[in-house]
Structure formats: C-alpha cells, structure tokens
Amino acid sequence: MIEVYIDGASAGDPGNSGAGIFIKNNGQVEKYAIPLGVLNNHEAEYHALIKALEICRQNHFKIISVRSDSTAVVNAVEKEYAKKEKYRILLNQILSLSKDFDLFFIKWIPSSENRSADELARKAIHLNDKVR
Known part of the structure; x- marks a missing residue:
C-alpha cells in the first residue's frame, strides 16, 4: 500500500498557496512542493489532495x-x-479521481504527524513567485 501525506498552505486568506505531497512507496520516498497560485487555506487543502491523486494515478x-x-x-x-x-x-x-484506484483510503492525522507534507506546502508557497 502506498502512503500519501498531503498538506495545503496559504500565506493569506486568500494568498499565495502551495501543496505538499510526501509519498512512501516500499521504502522509496517522493516529495512534491507544488505552487497553487492564490487560494484560501481550505482550497489549498483540497487542491493538495487533487494533485496527490493525479500523481498517484x-x-x-x-x-x-x-x-x-x-x-x-x-x-x-x-x-x-x-x-x-x-x-x-x-x-x-x-x-472522481478516487475511483481510479482499486482501494482508496483517507485518514485524519494530527499536524505533528504531517510535518514533511507541511514543510513541502510552505516551500511551495514561495515557488509561486518563480512561476509568474
């Protein structure tokens, strides 16, 4: 089973936003810091999941x-x-994207267990300036 840790972050409400995605696959690790443009924090969280599902697909x-x-x-x-x-x-x-998988689980975890994805999301916020 592939473990996917996600986080969305926004520097403002709305503001520059980013998605952090940390994937564990049989001992291998993949990290993604994806700039999302200007969104609020909740939108960034949803987009982080969308991006993660697209990567997994x-x-x-x-x-x-x-x-x-x-x-x-x-x-x-x-x-x-x-x-x-x-x-x-x-x-x-x-x-719709979740239907592309044989099994899809989602679980809430405390922020303390999601630090890697959080760091990637915060990094992605600053990448917005480089995309423009």
Whole structure:
C-alpha cells in the first residue's frame, strides 16, 4: 500500500498557496512542493489532495492510503459532501479521481504527524513567485 501525506498552505486568506505531497512507496520516498497560485487555506487543502491523486494515478498506483491533517477535507471525502459550492466542485473532482484506484483510503492525522507534507506546502508557497 502506498502512503500519501498531503498538506495545503496559504500565506493569506486568500494568498499565495502551495501543496505538499510526501509519498512512501516500499521504502522509496517522493516529495512534491507544488505552487497553487492564490487560494484560501481550505482550497489549498483540497487542491493538495487533487494533485496527490493525479500523481498517484500517473504512477499507476492501485492501493493508496492518504493522510491529511485537514478535518474539513477528510470529513468531506468521507461523507461525500461539502456545504459550499466552491468546495463541492473540488470534492467532486476528488471523488472522481478516487475511483481510479482499486482501494482508496483517507485518514485524519494530527499536524505533528504531517510535518514533511507541511514543510513541502510552505516551500511551495514561495515557488509561486518563480512561476509568474
């Protein structure tokens, strides 16, 4: 099973945002710091999951376990419901992408267990300036 740690971060509300993705695959580690442009923190969290699912799909992973410290994203995916329209649109993308895997799990973890993804997300915030 592939372990995928994700985090989204935003420097403002909204502000420059980034996604951090840390993947453990049979002892191998992959790290991604992806600039996301200007978003709020919740949007960044959703986009981090979308990016992670896209990466896992490109790598032809079949069984993935995603860990996130975002209760909003984890609850939305588990309940398949988001109250606000802008989050529903992102959630629908996530649910569609999740069907590409034989098994897809998502689990909430405390921030203390998500430091690697958090560091990558914060790094990605600063990469926004280089993309423009």
